[in-house]
Amino acid sequence: MAARKPVVEDHPENSAQGQDVKKAAIAADTSTAETQHQVDDDHTRGFRGVEVDPTPNENYSVAGVTTGLPTPETDDDQADVARRALRTVETQVAGIAGR
Numbered sequence: 001m002a003a004r005k006p007v008v009e010d011h012p013e014n015s016a017q018g019q020d021v022k023k024a025a026i027a028a029d030t031s032t033a034e035t036q037h038q039v040d041d042d043h044t045r046g047f048r049g050v051e052v053d054p055t056p057n058e059n060y061s062v063a064g065v066t067t068g069l070p071t072p073e074t075d076d077d078q079a080d081v082a083r084r085a086l087r088t089v090e091t092q093v094a095g096i097a098g099r
Helices: 016-045 062-066 076-097
Strands: none
Touching: none
């Protein structure tokens, strides 16, 4: 009776095709991890994309509004700050779009 190979050697994962599939799965996991990292960053910031209003989010809360924290809608100086920030973003976006 011929000696049988150990089960581990017979496992499909150990074939050439199995190794290719395993490499692809590892690459997919890496790609997923990068995507998850970006999603986590967006979640932490509270938005995705480019921030266009530098006013702190707390200023828009009930506590912020009732204590008189400035927002572009309620304070001329804060409106100027927001407009300048928006112009900066518009310039950046125009530069990216022109590439």
